Amino acid sequence: MFREYVALKPEELPRSYYNVLADIPFKLDPPLDPETQEPMSPEKLLRIFPEQLLEQEMSTERYIKIPEPVLREYAVYRPTPLIRAKFLEEYLGTRTKIYYKYEGTSPTGSHKVNTALAQAYYNKISGTKTLVTETGAGQWGSALSYAGAKFGLDVKVFMVKVSYNQKPFRKTLMNIFGGSVVPSPSKLTNFGKNYSDEHPGTLGIAISEAIEVVLSEEGTKYALGSVLNHVLLHQTVIGLEIKEQLKKIGVIPDMVVACHGGGSNFGGTILPFIPDVLQGRKIDLVAVEPESCPSLTKGEFRYDYGDTAGLTPLMKMYTLGKDFVPPAIHAGGLRYHGAAPIVSKLYHERLIKAASVTQEEVFEAAKLFAKLEGIIPAPESAHAIAYVVKKAKDNGKETIVFTLSGHGHFDLNAYQNN
Amino acid sequence: MFREYVALKPEELPRSYYNVLADIPFKLDPPLDPETQEPMSPEKLLRIFPEQLLEQEMSTERYIKIPEPVLREYAVYRPTPLIRAKFLEEYLGTRTKIYYKYEGTSPTGSHKVNTALAQAYYNKISGTKTLVTETGAGQWGSALSYAGAKFGLDVKVFMVKVSYNQKPFRKTLMNIFGGSVVPSPSKLTNFGKNYSDEHPGTLGIAISEAIEVVLSEEGTKYALGSVLNHVLLHQTVIGLEIKEQLKKIGVIPDMVVACHGGGSNFGGTILPFIPDVLQGRKIDLVAVEPESCPSLTKGEFRYDYGDTAGLTPLMKMYTLGKDFVPPAIHAGGLRYHGAAPIVSKLYHERLIKAASVTQEEVFEAAKLFAKLEGIIPAPESAHAIAYVVKKAKDNGKETIVFTLSGHGHFDLNAYQNN
Numbered sequence: 001m002f003r004e005y006v007a008l009k010p011e012e013l014p015r016s017y018y019n020v021l022a023d024i025p026f027k028l029d030p031p032l033d034p035e036t037q038e039p040m041s042p043e044k045l046l047r048i049f050p051e052q053l054l055e056q057e058m059s060t061e062r063y064i065k066i067p068e069p070v071l072r073e074y075a076v077y078r079p080t081p082l083i084r085a086k087f088l089e090e091y092l093g094t095r096t097k098i099y100y101k102y103e104g105t106s107p108t109g110s111h112k113v114n115t116a117l118a119q120a121y122y123n124k125i126s127g128t129k130t131l132v133t134e135t136g137a138g139q140w141g142s143a144l145s146y147a148g149a150k151f152g153l154d155v156k157v158f159m160v161k162v163s164y165n166q167k168p169f170r171k172t173l174m175n176i177f178g179g180s181v182v183p184s185p186s187k188l189t190n191f192g193k194n195y196s197d198e199h200p201g202t203l204g205i206a207i208s209e210a211i212e213v214v215l216s217e218e219g220t221k222y223a224l225g226s227v228l229n230h231v232l233l234h235q236t237v238i239g240l241e242i243k244e245q246l247k248k249i250g251v252i253p254d255m256v257v258a259c260h261g262g263g264s265n266f267g268g269t270i271l272p273f274i275p276d277v278l279q280g281r282k283i284d285l286v287a288v289e290p291e292s293c294p295s296l297t298k299g300e301f302r303y304d305y306g307d308t309a310g311l312t313p314l315m316k317m318y319t320l321g322k323d324f325v326p327p328a329i330h331a332g333g334l335r336y337h338g339a340a341p342i343v344s345k346l347y348h349e350r351l352i353k354a355a356s357v358t359q360e361e362v363f364e365a366a367k368l369f370a371k372l373e374g375i376i377p378a379p380e381s382a383h384a385i386a387y388v389v390k391k392a393k394d395n396g397k398e399t400i401v402f403t404l405s406g407h408g409h410f411d412l413n414a415y416q417n418n
Numbered sequence: 419m420f421r422e423y424v425a426l427k428p429e430e431l432p433r434s435y436y437n438v439l440a441d442i443p444f445k446l447d448p449p450l451d452p453e454t455q456e457p458m459s460p461e462k463l464l465r466i467f468p469e470q471l472l473e474q475e476m477s478t479e480r481y482i483k484i485p486e487p488v489l490r491e492y493a494v495y496r497p498t499p500l501i502r503a504k505f506l507e508e509y510l511g512t513r514t515k516i517y518y519k520y521e522g523t524s525p526t527g528s529h530k531v532n533t534a535l536a537q538a539y540y541n542k543i544s545g546t547k548t549l550v551t552e553t554g555a556g557q558w559g560s561a562l563s564y565a566g567a568k569f570g571l572d573v574k575v576f577m578v579k580v581s582y583n584q585k586p587f588r589k590t591l592m593n594i595f596g597g598s599v600v601p602s603p604s605k606l607t608n609f610g611k612n613y614s615d616e617h618p619g620t621l622g623i624a625i626s627e628a629i630e631v632v633l634s635e636e637g638t639k640y641a642l643g644s645v646l647n648h649v650l651l652h653q654t655v656i657g658l659e660i661k662e663q664l665k666k667i668g669v670i671p672d673m674v675v676a677c678h679g680g681g682s683n684f685g686g687t688i689l690p691f692i693p694d695v696l697q698g699r700k701i702d703l704v705a706v707e708p709e710s711c712p713s714l715t716k717g718e719f720r721y722d723y724g725d726t727a728g729l730t731p732l733m734k735m736y737t738l739g740k741d742f743v744p745p746a747i748h749a750g751g752l753r754y755h756g757a758a759p760i761v762s763k764l765y766h767e768r769l770i771k772a773a774s775v776t777q778e779e780v781f782e783a784a785k786l787f788a789k790l791e792g793i794i795p796a797p798e799s800a801h802a803i804a805y806v807v808k809k810a811k812d813n814g815k816e817t818i819v820f821t822l823s824g825h826g827h828f829d830l831n832a833y834q835n836n
Binding site: 106413 | 494590828
C-alpha cells in the first residue's frame, strides 16, 4: 500500500565527491587560451576562479573530501529521496520499474545548490568578497544567491532577459537571499552595450557580461553553474546517493536518465556509474536534451568558446556554435550552446547515450507526473520524464532511474503557456 | 554537525484520525439552522455534504480510521519531517530548542491536502460528481483541485478576487490539476451580482457563492478547507505525527505553536496534545493570528454565520462579524472572520492561548527563516515563526514546536511587496 521511498539519514551523506577523471582511460583535451589558442595557463584562470576550485578542475584524484562547513549546509536538504514512481508505472501499465531521485527539496528547488554551496565556501576561504554569475531560467542565480547568503558573500547575477521578463518571481527569490539581479544584455558592460534593448539575451552573452565585470573589479570572482569539471564534481553527490539508495533496496538499474543542458545534473547523476560501465556492466546512461537546443545529438565535437564574446577559454565539447540562439521556447533552461567537456568526451567515446524530446512531449509528461506523483516538475527535469515515459511504454528495460533535478514552482508561467 | 531531522517511515503514518470531542469535558454548542435558528437538521446538511463527512462532523469516537485509499495518497508526501531549527537557534543565541513540523512537502505545498484528499474520497464513494469550494490565498483551492484529480472529481473554485489578481500562478496551479477557477465576487451567482466589479472579495462572499451553486446543481457538493470539525479531524495527522516524532527523540515540548486562520492547521497541530493538557501537563498551545484579522484575540464568542450571505448554519465561535473585511494586506491567507468552533470552545475554556503578530514582524521572520533554514515559508506559516522568534529571544521555554504549514513558493508576490 505504501510507496517505496528510499531515505538516507543525514549521517549517510557522501563525505567525498567522486572524480571520474581518475577512472576514464583517456585524457580530456586541455582548455585553450582565447588569446593565444595555446593551453590555458592556471595563472590567468586565477583571475576568475579561486585556487581550490582550479585545483579541483584539474585534479585526477578519485575522491575529493567535502569540507565540513559544506556538509553541514548539505544537511539542510540532503540526502535527497529516491522514490518509486508507482502511480506513473500503474498509469502506463508498464513492467518497467521507475525510480526517481528528487533534487527539488533544496532551498531554491533544484540540484544547483549542490555546487553553489561548495563554490561559495571555497571563494569565502580564499578571500573573495563578491561572486558574479549569469543565469538562464534562474535556477543557478537563485542557488548562488542562497549560497552567498550562507557564506557571507555578495552575489551579482546577469539574468538572460527573456527569462527575466517571463519569471519575475525568480528575481524576488534571488532578492530574498540578498542577490542582486540585472537583465542581460545590460548597459553595465561594454559587451552588453553591443546589443539592442529588444535582444532576448542568451546564456553566452550573460557569461560574457559576468566575466567582463569580474576582470574589471577587485575581490570579485566568477561562478559557473554547469559545464566545468569542478561543477560536475560537486554534483556527483546526486549519483553517489543514488547508488547508496539502490544498494539499500538491492536494485541494479539497466538505465539511468537525466536531462542535459550544460551537463551538471546529467554528469552529477551518471558519473558515479561510469566505473560500472567500464567494468562491463550493461547500463544505458542517457542524456535527454530539447530538440530545439540539441548540443549532443546535433552538435559538433570541437573547440569552442563558453561564451559569446570569446572571453572564456576554448573548450573541446559538443557545441552548436557560440552564437547559437535557441528559439524563444518557454521551457527556460537547457538553452546552452555547448555540453560539458567531460560529458562531451564520454559521449564521443560512446560510454553514454543522448536523446532529444519535443517541448510538447515535455509538458505533457510534466502535467501527467504532477497529477500522478504529486510533484510539479521543473520544465528542464521534465525532459527526463518525457523520455522515461516513452521507454517505459516500450517495456524494454527492467529498471530505470532518473533524476528529477528540480520542482517547477517558479516556472508556472511556462505551464500556463504549454 | 548534521541537523536533527526526525523522519518517520511511510509505514509509520497514523492509521486513524484523533477526535478531540471524545476527550473534552464539555459539549460544543450545536450549529443552528439559518432559517429557524433551531439546531440544524442533518437532512438539510446532506444537501451540501456527503453522509460520511457529516457523521465525522458529529462523531464523538476517539479514533476514526483513515481509509486505505486515503492512506495510499497520504504516502505520496507523508509522514512529513520534524526538523530542529538549529541555524535559527544559533542566530538568535537562544537556549530554547526549536523544532518545526514541515507540511510544505505536500503536492500543493501546504497542509490543506490532508483534508482535501479525505473529503474528495468520501465524496467520490458517495456519488458526488463535482466539488465546489472557495479559496482565499489559493492554498485550499489548489489542494482540492489536486485531490479531485486523484479521485476523479470535477472541482470548481471561487477565489477571493484580490488574491486571484495578486497570485495568477495559483490559478495555473489549480488548472494543472484540472480545477476551474472563478474570481469572487462573480456574476455567476445571484449573491455575487450584489457586488461591484471593484469589490476585492472576502472568504465569506466566496463561501456564499459556492454554496449557492451547490444548492442549485445536482451531483454537486460543497467542500470547506477549515473551520468545521471534520476538517480539523483530518488535520490531526499533523499533531499525531509530531507526538510520534517527539517520542522518538525523547523530547517533551513546553510550547506548541501554529498560525491560525480558520483553525485547521492550528487544530490539526494541537488537538492531539489536548489529552496531555487535560491530564495536567504544562504545555502552552498557542494560536498565532494576524493583528489585522484577530478573530480569537479581539473577536466575540457568539453564534455567527460562516459566510456573508447567511446561507451557512450559524456556529458558536469567536468572530469579528460575518461582514468583517480585513484590510487588503498582502499576506493573503488568515483573512477569515471566524474561528473553528472547536478551537473557539477550547480557547473559551482556557485550554489554549492566542496571540497576534504584525505583518512587518511576519515578513522579517519569514526572510530570516528562509536564509537560515533554507525554506521559504508561506506568509501564513510565518506568523508562527514570528511568534516563536520572540519567545525564543525571551529564553522562557525549554522546547518549542511549531508547524510550518506550507512553503511560500506561490506567494513570492507578497515577498516582493514586504
